[in-house]
Amino acid sequence: MSNSPLKIGVAGLGTVGAGVVKLLRQQASLVSLRSGRDIAITAVSARDPSKDRGFNLADLKWSPDPLELAIDKNVDVVVELIGGEDGIAKELVETAIANGKHVVTANKALIAHHGTELARSAEIANVIIAFEAAVAGGVPIVKALREGLVGNKVLRIFGILNGTCNYILSEMRRTRKEFGLMLKEAQDLGYAEADPALDIDGVDTAHKLAILTSLAFGCEVNFKAVHIEGISRISPLDIEFADELGYRIKLLGISRQTEFGIEQRVHPCMVPIDAPIAHIEDVFNAVIVEGDFVGTTMYEGRGAGEGPTASAVVADIIDIARDKKLNTFTIPAIKLKKLKNVPISEHVGSYYVRFMVLDKPGVFATIASALKDNNVSMEAVLQRGRSQNEAVPVVLTTHSTAEYSMLATLGLIEKNEAVVEPPCMIRIESF
Amino acid sequence: MSNSPLKIGVAGLGTVGAGVVKLLRQQASLVSLRSGRDIAITAVSARDPSKDRGFNLADLKWSPDPLELAIDKNVDVVVELIGGEDGIAKELVETAIANGKHVVTANKALIAHHGTELARSAEIANVIIAFEAAVAGGVPIVKALREGLVGNKVLRIFGILNGTCNYILSEMRRTRKEFGLMLKEAQDLGYAEADPALDIDGVDTAHKLAILTSLAFGCEVNFKAVHIEGISRISPLDIEFADELGYRIKLLGISRQTEFGIEQRVHPCMVPIDAPIAHIEDVFNAVIVEGDFVGTTMYEGRGAGEGPTASAVVADIIDIARDKKLNTFTIPAIKLKKLKNVPISEHVGSYYVRFMVLDKPGVFATIASALKDNNVSMEAVLQRGRSQNEAVPVVLTTHSTAEYSMLATLGLIEKNEAVVEPPCMIRIESF
Numbered sequence: 001m002s003n004s005p006l007k008i009g010v011a012g013l014g015t016v017g018a019g020v021v022k023l024l025r026q027q028a029s030l031v032s033l034r035s036g037r038d039i040a041i042t043a044v045s046a047r048d049p050s051k052d053r054g055f056n057l058a059d060l061k062w063s064p065d066p067l068e069l070a071i072d073k074n075v076d077v078v079v080e081l082i083g084g085e086d087g088i089a090k091e092l093v094e095t096a097i098a099n100g101k102h103v104v105t106a107n108k109a110l111i112a113h114h115g116t117e118l119a120r121s122a123e124i125a126n127v128i129i130a131f132e133a134a135v136a137g138g139v140p141i142v143k144a145l146r147e148g149l150v151g152n153k154v155l156r157i158f159g160i161l162n163g164t165c166n167y168i169l170s171e172m173r174r175t176r177k178e179f180g181l182m183l184k185e186a187q188d189l190g191y192a193e194a195d196p197a198l199d200i201d202g203v204d205t206a207h208k209l210a211i212l213t214s215l216a217f218g219c220e221v222n223f224k225a226v227h228i229e230g231i232s233r234i235s236p237l238d239i240e241f242a243d244e245l246g247y248r249i250k251l252l253g254i255s256r257q258t259e260f261g262i263e264q265r266v267h268p269c270m271v272p273i274d275a276p277i278a279h280i281e282d283v284f285n286a287v288i289v290e291g292d293f294v295g296t297t298m299y300e301g302r303g304a305g306e307g308p309t310a311s312a313v314v315a316d317i318i319d320i321a322r323d324k325k326l327n328t329f330t331i332p333a334i335k336l337k338k339l340k341n342v343p344i345s346e347h348v349g350s351y352y353v354r355f356m357v358l359d360k361p362g363v364f365a366t367i368a369s370a371l372k373d374n375n376v377s378m379e380a381v382l383q384r385g386r387s388q389n390e391a392v393p394v395v396l397t398t399h400s401t402a403e404y405s406m407l408a409t410l411g412l413i414e415k416n417e418a419v420v421e422p423p424c425m426i427r428i429e430s431f
Numbered sequence: 432m433s434n435s436p437l438k439i440g441v442a443g444l445g446t447v448g449a450g451v452v453k454l455l456r457q458q459a460s461l462v463s464l465r466s467g468r469d470i471a472i473t474a475v476s477a478r479d480p481s482k483d484r485g486f487n488l489a490d491l492k493w494s495p496d497p498l499e500l501a502i503d504k505n506v507d508v509v510v511e512l513i514g515g516e517d518g519i520a521k522e523l524v525e526t527a528i529a530n531g532k533h534v535v536t537a538n539k540a541l542i543a544h545h546g547t548e549l550a551r552s553a554e555i556a557n558v559i560i561a562f563e564a565a566v567a568g569g570v571p572i573v574k575a576l577r578e579g580l581v582g583n584k585v586l587r588i589f590g591i592l593n594g595t596c597n598y599i600l601s602e603m604r605r606t607r608k609e610f611g612l613m614l615k616e617a618q619d620l621g622y623a624e625a626d627p628a629l630d631i632d633g634v635d636t637a638h639k640l641a642i643l644t645s646l647a648f649g650c651e652v653n654f655k656a657v658h659i660e661g662i663s664r665i666s667p668l669d670i671e672f673a674d675e676l677g678y679r680i681k682l683l684g685i686s687r688q689t690e691f692g693i694e695q696r697v698h699p700c701m702v703p704i705d706a707p708i709a710h711i712e713d714v715f716n717a718v719i720v721e722g723d724f725v726g727t728t729m730y731e732g733r734g735a736g737e738g739p740t741a742s743a744v745v746a747d748i749i750d751i752a753r754d755k756k757l758n759t760f761t762i763p764a765i766k767l768k769k770l771k772n773v774p775i776s777e778h779v780g781s782y783y784v785r786f787m788v789l790d791k792p793g794v795f796a797t798i799a800s801a802l803k804d805n806n807v808s809m810e811a812v813l814q815r816g817r818s819q820n821e822a823v824p825v826v827l828t829t830h831s832t833a834e835y836s837m838l839a840t841l842g843l844i845e846k847n848e849a850v851v852e853p854p855c856m857i858r859i860e861s862f
Contacts, residue, residue, distance in 0.1 A: 147746060148570075276707065294568075298729070307726060315579050327467075
C-alpha cells in the first residue's frame, strides 16, 4: 500500500460536496490513522467560487470546469457530486476513467442508467468506480452486499429508499392529513425538492433499487425494467384502514428472484405492523436483504443529507486509499447476466383495494361475482360509514393471487356505476 | 491478487464449522466468481471423524489435533471454530499466526480477552485475524465499523447482542410468564445452552461489547472494564409496567464516549416503544452505531446459528481471498489507546425502580424524603393493586440523575421495613 497522500478532486460543492470537504478536514488525523495514509483534497470544481460554504477554499486549486479534474495530474480520485444521469456528470466520470483516475460518486441516476458500461470501462482501465452514497445515504449497504454478505445467494432485497416519501407517509399517519398538505410540509422543511416528482413518483427509489438488484443478483443494471408507482394516490382513508388491518403503508423498492426471473418493483406497500420495517419512520431509510445462509438482515439510517452522504463518500475514498480492488458489482462487469425481467402482471401476492362506492343495491354482488370469476379469494372486507348521497369507502383484502387476476377483477368492479372513482390498490408485502 | 485457490483448514466441526463447509461447497462457483479465485477446504480437525454431519469428509485431510492445521503447508487460513477464551483455541490461533497463517474465528471470548495481543502478533507477522462472526452472527457489523462508517467519530454504540436473552424477554412479554419458565422453553427449543449462565448473566453480551468498543473507539479490548448485569431478576411485573410506561425491556450492551472516558455496560434497559430497537424480537440481534457525520444507523439480523455464523466466517475468508489487508481493530494494534473507563456509579441517566411494599403508613414518605435527600427528581409513580397482607409493587421512574445518587436513594428506601425485597432497578436508555 502506498504511503503517499491520496489526492482527491471534488466536483460539485453543494450540500454533499461541502460535507465531504468538512469531514476530510475536521477528521483528518482520524482518517489518516485509519486509512494508513493522508487523504488530501487537491482540487475542487463548482460554479460559484465566492459562495460562502463555511470553509476556506483559498488553499485549493479551483476549476470552473469539472473536466479539468479528470485530467489533473495532481488528482488520483475524482469525486463526482454534480448529479444527473447524463450531461456533465457522465462526461466527467467517463473522462476520469479514461485518464486512469478512480471515481467516487453519489449519483444514483447515473449508475442506474449507465452502471454496467461505466463498470466495464473502469475494470478495463483498472480503476475503481464506487457509489456507496448512491443508495441509502450513510448506510453501508453496497459494502454489505459486495462483502459482508458475499457468501450468500440473495433471495429478496427490499427497502425504504426515499426519505421524502417515508417522511410524508409517516406524517400522514400521525396527522391523518392529506398527501398534498404533507408534501407541502416536507417542502417547507427542506425534505422535498421544489419539484418533488423524482421522489414522490418513485423514480428515485427505482434508481436505487436498480443498483441494489445488480449487486444482489449479479445482473446488468436495468432501470427500465423497474415497475414504478408513487405515493400521491394514498389517502388518509388508506392510512386509517391500514391501521385497522394491522399494517402500515410504506413506499418500498422490492427486488426478488422468482422461478421466472427477477421482479423489480417500486410501489406503496402494506407491511405488517410487527415487521421491523414498519417502524422505520420519518426520513430514515432501511434495506432488508434475505440471503440463503444469513437469513434476514436489515440496515437502517439516514438516506440523505450532508453528514450521512459525506460519510459514505469518504468510506469509498478510504477503500481506495487502502488499495482495495473490488469489481464494481462484485463480479466482473463482463460477466453480469442480462436480467430476465418478470413483469408486474405476473406478480403474485395479497392485495388491499379501496373502492369509493355509492350506497346502491348490487354493488356487493358485483364485487363478489368479479372476485369469483377471476378466482380471487377474499380475506376481509370493511365498509366505513354510510351515506345516501356521498360515496363511502369499501375496502377488501385478498389472499395470494396473481396481479393479472386482480386487475381483471378490478376492471369488472369498476364498471358498476356505483363505483365513483378508480379503485386504490395497494400490494400487501409478506415477510 | 493471487489466482491460485485459497487453502482453508477448519478446526471444529460443530454447528458453525459444518455450516462453513456446507456454504463453501454448496456455493463454490458463486464464491469463486465473487472472490476472483477458488476457495478450497484442504484440512479439517474435530474430535469425532465418524459423526454424521450431513457431508462427506473423505476427500479432506483429517487431523485429530487442531494444531496440525497451524503448521500444515497446505493451509493458508486457519478457521478456528472450537471456542473458549483459553486452552486449545488460543494455542491454535497463536500457533497459526506464528506460522504465518491467516486466522478467521467466531470466538468472542478469545477476542474479548486476548484481542489486543493477538492483533499485535498478527500485525507483526503480517497476517490477518478476522472475527466478523464473533459479534451479531451474520450481521456485518465489524465491517461496518472498520470500513463503512470509517469516516466517523463514534459517539455511542449499543445493541441487542444475545439472541437467547432477547428470545426470553420477547416471550416473557408475549406470555407474561416468569423468567424461569421462558428460560426452560428456550432450552427446549435449543436457543439456550444446558448451562445458560454465559447468556443470561450478560457475559456473552459483554464479550461482544468489548470487541465493538475497541473497534468503535480505537482502544485496547478491555473486557474487565464492562459492567455486567443479566436478566434473571426481571419479573413479569416489570414487563407489565414497562408496557404501561411506553417501554420495552431489552438486554443491551452499551458503550459510550463521555467527557470522562468510555462507559461500557451490559444490563437490562427500558427502551421507548417507538424506538426501532424495541421491535427487534426473538433471537434477532441489532447493533446501533451513532456517528458524528452519519447519525444513527442500525444493523439487524440473526445473531447465531449455522447459516448466519457461516455467512460471516465466509465473508472474512473471502476478504482474505481478495487480498484485503486491514488492521484488526482498524488502526494499528500498537496505537490502540488504553481505555479510560468510566465506572457505572458515574453513569447519568433515568431509572425505573420497582419496590415490593407492604401497605403500611409512611412508606411513601420514606420514598419521598430519600429522593429529596439525594436530589433525585421523580418523573412518575405507579402502584398496582392493594392488599393488607401481601406486598404490592410500587414503581417509580426518575428524571436524569447520577447512578451514585440513585443507589444512595435506594439504600435509604430499603431500610424501611415495609419494603420486603431488594428493589429492582432498570436503567432507562434514551435515544
